[in-house]
Amino acid sequence: MPDITLVVRDFESTEDAERLERSLKRLEFVEEVGANTEAGLLAVSYRGGSAELEKIEQAIRETGHDFEHSPGADQASE
Numbered sequence: 087m088p089d090i091t092l093v094v095r096d097f098e099s100t101e102d103a104e105r106l107e108r109s110l111k112r113l114e115f116v117e118e119v120g121a122n123t124e125a126g127l128l129a130v131s132y133r134g135g136s137a138e139l140e141k142i143e144q145a146i147r148e149t150g151h152d153f154e155h156s157p158g159a160d161q162a163s164e
Contacts, residue, residue, distance in 0.1 A: 090130050090139065091156040092146070097123040106149050113141060127156065 097103050103121035110119045110130060115138045118131040128146075132138055146153055 089132055090142070092128045092130070092153040093126055093156050094121070094128050094146070094151050094153045095126050096150075096152055097121070097126060099123070103128075106146065106151060109145055109149050110142060113138075113145060116142065128153065 094106075097106075100123055103123045106128070107119045107121055110116050113132070115133045116130060117133065118129075120129045121127070122129075130142055132142065143153070
């Protein structure tokens, strides 16, 4: 079960999503990443809390994507 699910509306292609997955997997605390381009969802499983989540969000922004937290999805505890 992912720790966080994000809505990413600007996936341009499967390759675009794969590039984002590779970028997040480079973070040492990220365990799994899965992108669903059709649904515009990104699921990330990671170790840590809010500081790590901020780094994940920053990495997503650095790849040029806009996102929001999926409504009702669990978020990292403080």
